[in-house]
Amino acid sequence: MVSPTDQRTDDALRVLRRVFGYDAFRGFQHEVVEHVVAGGDALVLMPTGGGKSLCYQIPALVRDGVAVVVSPLIALMQDQVDALTAVGVRAGFLNSTQDLAERRRVEAAFLAGELDLLYLAPEALATRATLALLERGRIGLFAIDEAHCVSQWGHDFRPDYLNLSMLHERWPGVPRIALTATATQATRAEIATRLKLTDARHFVASFDRPNIQYRIVPKREPRKQLLALLRDEHPGDAGIVYCLSRASVEKTAEFLVANGIAALPYHAGLDAATRAANQQRFLREDGLVMVATIAFGMGIDKPDVRFVAHLDLPKSVEGYYQETGRAGRDGLPSTAWLAYGLQDVVQQRKMIETSEGDLAHRRNLAAHLDAMLALCETVRCRRAQLLEYFGEGGTPNCGNCDTCLEPPESWDGTVAAQKLLSTVYRLDRERNQRFGAGHCVDILLGKRTDKIDQHGHDSLSTFGIGTDLREAEWRGVVRQLLAEGLLAVEGDYGTLALTEASAEVLGRRRTVTMRREPERPASGRSGKPRGAATVVADLAPAAVPVFERLRAWRAATAKEQGVPAYVIFHDATLRQIATEAPTSLAELSRISGVGDNKLAKYGEGILGVLAES
CATH class of the missing domain: 1.10.10.10 (Winged helix-like DNA-binding domain superfamily/Winged helix DNA-binding domain)
Incomplete structure (x- = not known):
């Protein structure tokens, strides 16, 4: 006789293979899935690109009822739903961008049990209409994404997240899973307290992102240094450049465009339509650079961001880690680059002194800044110091940061x-x-x-x-x-x-x-180019043209369907296809990332591309 636990495990693995095309879970994904499927509450800390989404998407497909996903990212809900729809998952969202007819269609699907996942903004859960709708449906679990937004000391605080504690009060029998890519032990405790997840099981992965090379360079002429970085190491790559002010965003974007780099601005001073259009272009087109304030980036699921550059000092290590983590979600080599100088320190100290809030608040801001400054000034391995900040002590030198590659005196x-x-x-x-x-x-x-x-x-x-x-x-x-x-x-x-x-x-x-500081060229370049060439660097020579044809096919298919290219397939999947060159649908089905729905939808097209060689 099969035990309930074994049955749940078998169900989860079948869904992982059939829907998402993966043969095995990574890290403690399996433990999280099993715990939530069984009805337990969970707090999950996992770095960007570590597979957090599967931790609630698999339980959503195994448990009865609809999984309600609380996400602060209205502008990205369509892309999140598109990505799930592409693998055959029934997903929908409700937010302020929809007209009445569309809202009613999604609400009807929810009530009829025709959805697997329903995405909502935290603001929606403050309305009587939404709560009344949820009361009438059958909910299988609540997933609270970007859970660090509940922390009032955090860099992405969202007041509406404070209301989410009521989920436990109104639906005490429904399991909840809160997920974030960054949180110190203190922030983790705050999340658990504010969301009433004090009895939840905590799952904390390593914060290490070994594919990201961390580099901090002395700020001289930052825009020229940035340009050298992009030309020397990331030609034609997608990336994000963070600036502190709106004016700096605009000037930097203009400077890059004037020097032949395809760049777009993003900040709160732009009208909503322009912001949305620029964000959609960044997600859907290859090789664009987004120059932005920190208002941009949370929840961006673009896997091939090859670099994140900061032209101004981040206010905290948490913010720095969250922002740099948007690079290299596909696990391929990427760069986190920061230009840092005296004026950054002066400016940040002044901002703290003049900030609103009481003495305790200013002291907290100063403590965050002190930790960031210590990371900038360290002569130790930057990765080891970064991980130590998040409670991972004893990490050996990484060999893939500037202080390891070119040790400072x-x-x-x-x-x-x-x-x-x-x-x-x-x-x-x-x-x-x-x-x-x-x-x-x-x-x-x-x-x-x-x-x-x-x-x-x-x-x-x-x-x-x-x-x-x-x-x-x-x-x-x-x-x-x-x-x-x-x-x-x-x-x-x-x-x-x-x-x-x-x-x-x-x-x-x-x-x-x-x-x-060691003497370096203007860009602070360390090592080999880490741009588009790294995606094909270890492919066999015969596989490179096949990979490029597959990418061209993917780009055309994505454009035709109006979705980002990564919704079709990630680079990692195309690399494996190019290497193994399957000749049948059965062989193609064994490629990681090719689930049943994508096999049926794209299988013949891929085999056609492979047959061209």
């Missing part, structure tokens, strides 16, 4: 720090004046500027005592002192001020170790 910067701090001290105490970093560096270098002459600062005892370092090196000293809290930024003009900790350095009670 550390040097005793105590004397340099004392010189800089002494200059700030003398300006403040002797002259009752405060100035920014540039003026302090000019004093140390002994420059005769109009400002120095005007204020008589050539008479300061520190004037000209810093000629042992170049201007760029002094700016690095200022940046690292700010990062360590040994200097502060005050006022609207970003003037420098001492902190309590400054006295320890001036009093020779504390040494200061600093990072010296």
Whole structure:
């Protein structure tokens, strides 16, 4: 006699193979699926590209009733539903983009049990009409995607997520699964408390994304550095460039277009139609670069994003990890690149000082920034430090980040720090004046500027005592002192001020170790090109033209159907087809990612492409 557990396992594996075309689960997917299918609540932390969606999609197809998926991404619901429909799953969504007739059609399908999954925005669950609809249907489970949006300390906080605790109260017998790609132990506890998942089983995967190469370079001329990166390493690749301000987004997009890079802007200042159109183009066309504020990207399921570049410092490690995680969802080599400089530190410190909220809120923001600065300034393996932040200690050096590939030197910067701090001290105490970093560096270098002459600062005892370092090196000293809290930024003009900790350095009670950047080309290039060439790099020579023909077929098919290319097949599936060259539908069915529905829909077309060779 087959036990209920064994039966559920068999059912889940059959669905995985028949619908999604995979022979086995990855990592602890199987445990999660089995737990939720059995009616248990779960909190799942899994990196982007790790297969979170299957953790609720498989139970949705095994359990009776409809799975209600709470997603904050109205603009992407159509693509999510298209991807499921392509594999034969009955999925629908309800949101504000639909007309009344479409809403009624989806509602009727839900009530008739003709849907497997129904996607809703969290705002919808605050309406009586939606709650009344759900009460009339049969719900198999609730999936809360992007669950970190419930964290009020987080970078993607959504107030409507706070209302989702009522799901347990109104439907106590329906299992819930909350999923996120990033959360520290504190954020995880907050998610469990706010969603009333305190009794849920936690599944926490490694946060490591070994295919992503993390690189942080000194900011000089960031747009030119970015252009060099794209031309040298990612020609023709899809990627995302993050900027802090709307103006910077617009200027960077214009700069890239003027230099022959296909780029689009995305920020909250654009009208909704333009944002939606740009997002759809990015998802559906190959080789586009999206230049955006952090308003863009959450839930983007585009697997072939080959790089994520930051032209401004992220506010937290969580934000940085979430944003860089949008690269390389297909597991192929990708780049996370950040240009970082003194002005980033000054700007972020000023933003915290002037932010709304109480002292505790500002301290929390400062703690997040301090962790991000520590990642930027580390001489250790960046991946090891990143994973340690998320509670994965003891990770060996990765060999695939800039500090592993080109180890930076550390040097005793105590004397340099004392010189800089002494200059700030003398300006403040002797002259009752405060100035920014540039003026302090000019004093140390002994420059005769109009400002120095005007204020008589050539008479300061520190004037000209810093000629042992170049201007760029002094700016690095200022940046690292700010990062360590040994200097502060005050006022609207970003003037420098001492902190309590400054006295320890001036009093020779504390040494200061600093990072010296290795000499690099403008792009901060490390290693081989990681662009489109890496997708075919390890294919046999005979398989490369076959792979390219398959990609061309996929592009034409996607355009004809009005869906993103990855909805048809991922690159990984096309690579395996090109390598194994199946000659029948039976052989094609054994390729990973080819489920029954896609085999019936695209099988003959693929065999036709293969027959051309």
